Amino acid sequence: MDLPVMPPVRPMLAKSVPAVPREPGLLYEPKWDGFRCVVFRDGAELELGSRNDRPLTRYFPEVVDVLLAGLPPRCVVDGEVVIVTPGGLSFDLLQLRLHPAASRVRKLAAETPAGFVAFDLLALDDRDLTGTPFGERRRLLEGVLRDVPGLYLTPATDDPDQAEDWFTRFEGAGFDGVVAKRADLPYEQDKRVMWKVKHERTADCVVAGFRPHKDGEGVGSLMLGLFDDAGALRNVGVASSFSAARRRELLDELAPYRRDALVDHPWADWAGVDAATPGAQSRWNPTKALSWEPVRPELVAEVRYEHVQAGRFRHTTRLVRFRPDRTPASCTFGQLEEVPPAELRELFGP
Structure with a gap:
């Protein structure tokens, strides 16, 4: 694997605030309740890296297949592995996937398949995008994801009223809250430079x-x-x-x-x-x-x-x-x- 951004990557983080911020120049997204995951793809090679540097690749073979079908040939994408059920997102089912037995992982992958929600693009082809403003990274991400079942682009808005609506309406489906990011924000690893509003x-x-x-x-x-x-x-x-x-x-x-x-x-x-x-x-x-x-x-x-x-x-x-x-x-x-x-x-x- 030879990418402009190589593993491990420490994901960019958010600090808690009591209410949805309403400053100019912000973009808002739902806060997902899953496993944070940075995807590294170089042709047929693909790795799923977790927030604590523990590889997730072996635990989610169905997600690997989805990403090989839906991501561009050479890229690094930040996102979240999730399992969607009729009652919303299930973190409990995700935890069951961290099992040492490969046969158990394959069984659960078939019974309760996981998906991937993409929300940031760190590299594309030979370009390191970590210094590029988030608004531009978002536009590039929107243009490179293929329409593949199990691969999702997170919703985003610059309307704080829409963010307030997500904060209230999607809670029962297992969402953690809302994340706010500056449109001019570079990707700063392991730094709390975003904001998150969570239900308490x-x-x-x-x-x-x-x-x-x-x-x-x-x-x-x-x-x-x-x-x-x-x-x-x-x-x-x-x-x-x-x-x-x-x-x-x-x-x-x-x-x-x-x-x-x-x-x-x-x-x-x-x-x-x-x-x-x-x-x-x-x-x-x-x-x-x-x-x-x-x-x-x-x-x-x-x-x-x-x-x-x-x-x-x-x-x-x-x-x-x-x-x-x-x-x-x-x-x-x-x-x-x-x-x-x-x-x-x-x-x-x-």
């Missing part, structure tokens, strides 16, 4: 355990549960991203709840099991230990989340505060805001 809400959850921090100092993440209609406490995700000082404080705050924690604990069967429910082996880092420590499910935490998918928080939540005024029994799925799936025909066709 709060929920009260039962703290049922924690995972120690990887450095052994304090709490790495709080394990969260909600009660379903049958009265079972279901694991819905974690709260994390604590400072070093806060990790140590949390360990002290949880200490009273660790005594006799496994007595009648709803997740007692999982205690002492590494990389098993209510956690799971990390698909991005199979060597990462996901063991956990139980606490009595008596403490309620208010957390900030973006959206729920398949009964779990799609992303890691942030701890807002503990709620001694709330009882664990009040922490049910009923408090979560339900967003109906948006019609995807506009973006993906029938």
